[in-house]
Amino acid sequence: MSGPSQDAPPVIVGAGPAGLAAAGAFVEAGIHPIVLDESDRPGGQGTRRLTPLLCDKAEPLFGARASRRRQEREAREDHILSLCDYRANTVVWGAFDGGLELLSGGACQDLRYAHLLLATGATDAILPLPGWTLPGVYSLGGAQVALKRHGSFIGRKIVFAGFSPLLYLAAAQYCRLGLREITVLDTTPLRGKLHAAIGMARYAAGTLRQGLSLMAELRRAGVRIRAAAELLAVEGKDHVEAFRFRDAAGREERLDCDAVAIGFGLRPETQLAELAGAAFEFDPVLRHWFPRVSPDGQAGPALWIAGDGARTMGAEGARFAGRLAALSMLQAMGRGEAVKSDEMRRLRRRLEHARRFQLAAAKAFRLPGEMLSRLPGETVLCRCERVTLGEVRAAVPRASGPVEVNRVKAITRCGMGRCQGRYCGVALGEVVAEATGRDLAEVGRLRAQAPIRPIPMSAAMRDAAE
Amino acid sequence: MTASAASSSGLFVPIYEVSTELFISLDGLRMPARRGETVIAVLLRNAAALGRSEFDGRSRAGFCLMGACQDCSLWSEDGGRIRACMTMVEDGMALVTAPPLAET
Numbered sequence: 001m002s003g004p005s006q007d008a009p010p011v012i013v014g015a016g017p018a019g020l021a022a023a024g025a026f027v028e029a030g031i032h033p034i035v036l037d038e039s040d041r042p043g044g045q046g047t048r049r050l051t052p053l054l055c056d057k058a059e060p061l062f063g064a065r066a067s068r069r070r071q072e073r074e075a076r077e078d079h080i081l082s083l084c085d086y087r088a089n090t091v092v093w094g095a096f097d098g099g100l101e102l103l104s105g106g107a108c109q110d111l112r113y114a115h116l117l118l119a120t121g122a123t124d125a126i127l128p129l130p131g132w133t134l135p136g137v138y139s140l141g142g143a144q145v146a147l148k149r150h151g152s153f154i155g156r157k158i159v160f161a162g163f164s165p166l167l168y169l170a171a172a173q174y175c176r177l178g179l180r181e182i183t184v185l186d187t188t189p190l191r192g193k194l195h196a197a198i199g200m201a202r203y204a205a206g207t208l209r210q211g212l213s214l215m216a217e218l219r220r221a222g223v224r225i226r227a228a229a230e231l232l233a234v235e236g237k238d239h240v241e242a243f244r245f246r247d248a249a250g251r252e253e254r255l256d257c258d259a260v261a262i263g264f265g266l267r268p269e270t271q272l273a274e275l276a277g278a279a280f281e282f283d284p285v286l287r288h289w290f291p292r293v294s295p296d297g298q299a300g301p302a303l304w305i306a307g308d309g310a311r312t313m314g315a316e317g318a319r320f321a322g323r324l325a326a327l328s329m330l331q332a333m334g335r336g337e338a339v340k341s342d343e344m345r346r347l348r349r350r351l352e353h354a355r356r357f358q359l360a361a362a363k364a365f366r367l368p369g370e371m372l373s374r375l376p377g378e379t380v381l382c383r384c385e386r387v388t389l390g391e392v393r394a395a396v397p398r399a400s401g402p403v404e405v406n407r408v409k410a411i412t413r414c415g416m417g418r419c420q421g422r423y424c425g426v427a428l429g430e431v432v433a434e435a436t437g438r439d440l441a442e443v444g445r446l447r448a449q450a451p452i453r454p455i456p457m458s459a460a461m462r463d464a465a466e
Numbered sequence: 467m468t469a470s471a472a473s474s475s476g477l478f479v480p481i482y483e484v485s486t487e488l489f490i491s492l493d494g495l496r497m498p499a500r501r502g503e504t505v506i507a508v509l510l511r512n513a514a515a516l517g518r519s520e521f522d523g524r525s526r527a528g529f530c531l532m533g534a535c536q537d538c539s540l541w542s543e544d545g546g547r548i549r550a551c552m553t554m555v556e557d558g559m560a561l562v563t564a565p566p567l568a569e570t
């Protein structure tokens with residue numbers, strides 16, 4: 001197949017903060033990009049729009065000023081998208097030399113590109129716990145999506161557990177909408193907290209202030225906060241009934257609850273980047289594999305990546321990165337006259353600052369990998385195929401040659417299920433590293449395979465036949 | 467809070483006023499819904515699960531709520547798969563918790 005001409009419109013995957021900022025930069029330059037997004041409404045995850053069913057709840061949820069700002073931003077975004085070839089409800093399930101595979105309204109389509117920007121964001125990094133497959137346990141990001149998109153609380157008595165700046169934010173949002181029976185179990189060690197505070201004071205004092213005021217708000221509302229908690233198990237027969245943990249003083253406690261939200265920071269969504277040809281590197285501080293990108297987000301001759309899918313840095317950093325990537329793409333498209341080099345320099349500086357802040361914070365919010373080594377062998381590690389920790393530990397000595405995660409996956413099926421390793425991959429790496437006594441960087445990363453989202457059999461067959 | 471008494475058997479608690487504008491069904495069980503609701507919001511305020519894992523038979527009820535885990539997969543009666551968290555309700559939607567054909 002021949003590629004499209006060099007002046008074909010640029011293609012953006014993802015209408016979150018990075019994708020929308022990039023679209024805005026293209027529109028300013030008089031170019032109308034194709035914007036593909038899986039959701040029915042733009043906005044991404046962290047900055048997801050509120051369901052129209054909750055239109056009267058925006059003020060209590062975000063505050064009067066912030067909800068006005070949100071409205072203005074959404075109007076701006078709608079205007080930008082009206083000038084793009086914006087395709088909502090479109091799943092991108094594969095990328096093959098110079099083309100994307102789309103699924104929309106049940107039909108598959110092949111889209112050739114000359115310049116591609118992936119802004120696919122991040123999902124929660126998850127560590128398993130005994131009982132985490134029970135109905136009522138959701139990812140932390142999912143608990144926020146439950147509010148904003150599904151207009152619902154995930155339960156009546158909720159435990160928010162793990163570590164993440166989002167932990168307190170999610171709990172506060174539930175609180176503002178009227179839920180009172182909330183407990184926050186923060187697994188960050190106290191020493192880590194201090195480091196984080198120092199890092200934040202240095203790079204983002206505003207974020208530190210926001211964090212402190214969130215905690216004060218939660219305390220005033222009677223929310224219980226336990227620091228340096230060790231998570232032990234979710235209990236229940238057919239759904240969540242209780243949560244067991246150990247507090248900072250080593251005392252075990254059992255909380256009655258009917259829902260749990262867990263999250264241990266964010267991991268980048270990189271399947272498409274891999275299929276589109278990006279190389280990867282391990283970040284020893286963030287402890288995840290990221291696509292290798294230039295300071296402007298370029299990952300290949302026709303490939304750019306921006307936002308949390310390239311480097312975790314939140315919505316604001318994603319906007320800088322998205323805009324910078326678009327400017328870099330304009331240069332590559334021979335439209336350099338539309339780009340001001342001092343703007344690019346300014347964006348690069350801001351991005352570097354956001355990155356330093358992330359690294360400072362990450363030093364505190366380390367994955368409690370040692371938590372895994374204490375979990376019983378019957379704990380489910382891969383929720384899709386129900387592979388246990390014990391099975392994975394036992395498979396390590398059976399793998400021949402240097403053990404890496406893809407071999408363990410082949411033996412146990414851990415990571416082969418329908419979530420494609422999104423929710424077991426982080427823990428799988430930690431477990432294999434521990435069992436082999438090797439560094440996390442040495443045990444590799446789960447390889448992506450198309451389709452990265454399940455597609456109808458008919459579409460898959462057609463594709464195999466080609 | 468506007469949670470209705472009828473929702474007490476479910477996992478989710480709606481924050482908006484529920485009303486009956488249309489019906490959807492899961493495994494033949496009819497449930498009232500309001501336009502603009504997601505499928506998972508309707509199902510989980512009425513029920514405590516979306517089916518069972520084909521591997522260990524235990525109840526499942528979604529996990530990521532944003533289209534990434536596929537734990538909320540359901541099938542329409544003609545065999546098409548949907549993710550309950552990514553799909554809006556439509557009147558007469560008839561869903562089943564296990565794939566009706568070979569489609570998995």
Ligand code: FES
Nearest residue numbers: 528531535536551
């Ligand atoms: S709950 Fe994960 S895809 Fe719907």
